[in-house]
Amino acid sequence: MITIVNYGMGNLGSILNMLKKIGVAAQITSDPAVIAQATRLVLPGVGAFDAGMENLERTQLIPLLNERVLEHRVPMLGICLGMHLMTRGSTEGNRPGLGWLPAQTVRFATTEPGMKIPHMGWNRVQGTRSSPLIDDLPEEPRFYFVHSYYVHCDDSRDVLLATAYGSSFTSAFQRDNLFGVQFHPEKSHKFGMALLRNFATQVQ
Amino acid sequence: MLRTRVIPCLLLRGEGLVKTTRFANPVYVGDPINAIRIFNDKEVDELALLDITASREGRGPALQIIRDFASECFMPVAYGGGIRTLDDARQVLAVGIEKIIVNTQALRRPELVAEIAREFGAQAVVVSIDVQKKLLGGYEVMAAGGTQKTGLKPAEHARRMVELGAGEILLNSIERDGTQAGYDLTLIRAVADAVPVPVIACGGAGTLQHFRDAVTEGHASAVAAGSMFVFHGRHRAVLISYPSRSELERALP
Numbered sequence: 001m002i003t004i005v006n007y008g009m010g011n012l013g014s015i016l017n018m019l020k021k022i023g024v025a026a027q028i029t030s031d032p033a034v035i036a037q038a039t040r041l042v043l044p045g046v047g048a049f050d051a052g053m054e055n056l057e058r059t060q061l062i063p064l065l066n067e068r069v070l071e072h073r074v075p076m077l078g079i080c081l082g083m084h085l086m087t088r089g090s091t092e093g094n095r096p097g098l099g100w101l102p103a104q105t106v107r108f109a110t111t112e113p114g115m116k117i118p119h120m121g122w123n124r125v126q127g128t129r130s131s132p133l134i135d136d137l138p139e140e141p142r143f144y145f146v147h148s149y150y151v152h153c154d155d156s157r158d159v160l161l162a163t164a165y166g167s168s169f170t171s172a173f174q175r176d177n178l179f180g181v182q183f184h185p186e187k188s189h190k191f192g193m194a195l196l197r198n199f200a201t202q203v204q
Numbered sequence: 205m206l207r208t209r210v211i212p213c214l215l216l217r218g219e220g221l222v223k224t225t226r227f228a229n230p231v232y233v234g235d236p237i238n239a240i241r242i243f244n245d246k247e248v249d250e251l252a253l254l255d256i257t258a259s260r261e262g263r264g265p266a267l268q269i270i271r272d273f274a275s276e277c278f279m280p281v282a283y284g285g286g287i288r289t290l291d292d293a294r295q296v297l298a299v300g301i302e303k304i305i306v307n308t309q310a311l312r313r314p315e316l317v318a319e320i321a322r323e324f325g326a327q328a329v330v331v332s333i334d335v336q337k338k339l340l341g342g343y344e345v346m347a348a349g350g351t352q353k354t355g356l357k358p359a360e361h362a363r364r365m366v367e368l369g370a371g372e373i374l375l376n377s378i379e380r381d382g383t384q385a386g387y388d389l390t391l392i393r394a395v396a397d398a399v400p401v402p403v404i405a406c407g408g409a410g411t412l413q414h415f416r417d418a419v420t421e422g423h424a425s426a427v428a429a430g431s432m433f434v435f436h437g438r439h440r441a442v443l444i445s446y447p448s449r450s451e452l453e454r455a456l457p
Binding site for chain 1 (some may be wrong): 209275278291298300324401423
């Protein structure tokens, strides 16, 4: 069972649709009692960093999420803004992030003429190490991205996937039970299905 | 490296999909759910769904149809048609659509673009611009499905929309629509060079070379097509298709 945290940001329906398609049981909730029992969590999100933190604070779920993720080590997958919120903070906003891992969210620098921001569309990913989240993805994996900010990990060993846009940036990280993906697996055809299936069945 | 997005643009009329020529003469091309299943199998980059009668009929989005459609979409989807208020946008995004396309209402009440961008981010707002070539040269933005003149120039309108928060511009050439004769490259370049956000070229695509031209000569960031993906052969028999990955990678930067 995958538990998707509902804090009023982003496309929860799409994630549920894809999980249903691949036969993974899932629920969308903001109920603390349900989150306290969750065995796999997804923190979705689309939108601005401060708005995301404000909404999350309003749910009053942060202390519970801290406990579930940092103490009980429940696998957590942050998607897009959800990934950003897991870091210390973002140059997009003023609020501190959840700070679950040593990483910072920063804005793309335009390094080439004609380079458009947001980075929007399908791009390839390059694995930097093995992980149950990304093992056995279909060949030449590519994912759908739409973002102007990305996560910079202090510890390069946390980087799982890298993607080239201007320069290379972190498109997925893993630090213990904490996973983050910059792209939208729920909108990435068979590649996203494989990744979400991995999160549901392979990640311990 | 980001490959240019290639986006089937599907036109909803009532409960069925149609394809127009020069914004007129809609021909029925099939059922939306059937079409989306085929496009899933073909792993299309993205889809645009436009309800072409909503604004003209003065109604909002057909939510049940959009919900059914979105639940089958495992790629990003942009929806346009009848988005008049922030609440319309909210409801459409809630059923599993990624991007809202605004056209007529962005001309009547431009603040709507800012309102949607503020709540959902610029990446969720696409402003669609329908353009008519003027008899004496130059271009004019048209409203209400190409039926009303606005006196606006495409590049100026696009710039204003981006200032308000549009994350992308979907640029349609009315006179090329459905002709498969190639994009209006002059128009595309004028708008793409005027704004910092991606411009999606639409209207006139018939070949992979047209896609390439839109990017290399028109400076488009993405290309959309209708007829090319729903008709086959000289007699325009209905057949849903999409180029293979290797064809696209060869043809596009």
